[in-house]
Amino acid sequence: MKKTSKVKPPTKTVFQPAVTVGLDLGDRHSHYCMLNEQREVIGQGRIQTSEAGLSKHFPGATRMRIALEAGTHSPWVSRLLRKLGHQLIVANPRKLRAITSSESKNDRNDAEKLARFAAQDPKLLSPIQHRSEQRQLDLNLIKARATLVRARTMLINALRGLVKSAGGRLPSCSTECFAERVRAAIPAPLRAVCAPLLAQISGLNLRIDELDKHIGKLDKKYPEIKLLRTVPGVGPVVASCYVLTLDGPDAMETNRQAGAFLGLRPRQGQSGDSDPQRGISKTGNTYLRSLLVQSAQYILSRHGADSALRRWGLKLAASGGKRGKKRAVVAVARKLAVMLHSMWKNKRSFEPFVHSVGTAA
16 A cells, blocks of 8 residues: 655745844833844934834835834834834733843843844744734723723722711712712711712713723624623623733633633742742733622622532632632632633533533433
8 A cells, every 4th residue: 555645734934034123112212222133233222102203214125023012002013013014023021021120221221132032032022912903992991991980989988088087987889879879978067078079970970881881882893792791790891801802712722821811820939849839920911800800709799690610619718718718719710711711712602510411411
């Protein structure tokens, strides 16, 4: 029998630039460092952080490899430089201790280090991918809502503090009806002072409701949001923030990486026989992590629907001593992050008990 030789797939050619650039972005000006193929510095300087300044300095006549750190300006700068034909590497600053913790940290040195890392091996920069411009605009709805919610919380806490300082106490109630419920409980001498705060809280409630309506319509644009909302405790804000932050189910190779990506995995410090137990890393998106923790608290509360996840979390809380409840909430949040990624990737709705499908059959 004649053996057939396997045809090897063509190897993907890696772009080898003649010039590698490190670009340290600033609000008004950015510093750059250019290296040639021999990794010698052939240019350094400062340019304006504007579309005109970047387009003039990197016109695209010669394709370059440009490395920059993720930050406020990196989304639009990376999109602009890609349109000009350059290869962009957006570095993860959390993984660059050689730059962020340097004893001789300045913009010029940072730009040169970015260039040298990119010229040696781009993987050293732990590169990330920015989401599309439309997804960023949709995510801004959630960011704006989060800002308004923080402002409302600050005003409510300030109002409660003012009343307590006068010997009074405001009743417990939801933030949505706070302004109306507490008005009568404010002592007479403080009503004039508290009136502007109550008016601001009422106004913020209206603005938050408007944003909630816009966020509630995002599932028409992103059907996976409706899929993730089948999990009890995961509302439109949590599901939308999860989808728009991760940007796609292929952002991670495995489902388990979702927990680590959002900083819900314990930090590791193993050395020889020593393997101390540490708290979670708290890396990644802070707001999404807080939303998942809120969902986990709902799942473990008396309002949570019965499910394998809830039973697992309650069992963990009962066996953890004084801090068992807090640890259980974080553990459920981590498991929820992994579960949502699995549902998104496999396009499956939430199942309270996995074995229930087999039993019904």
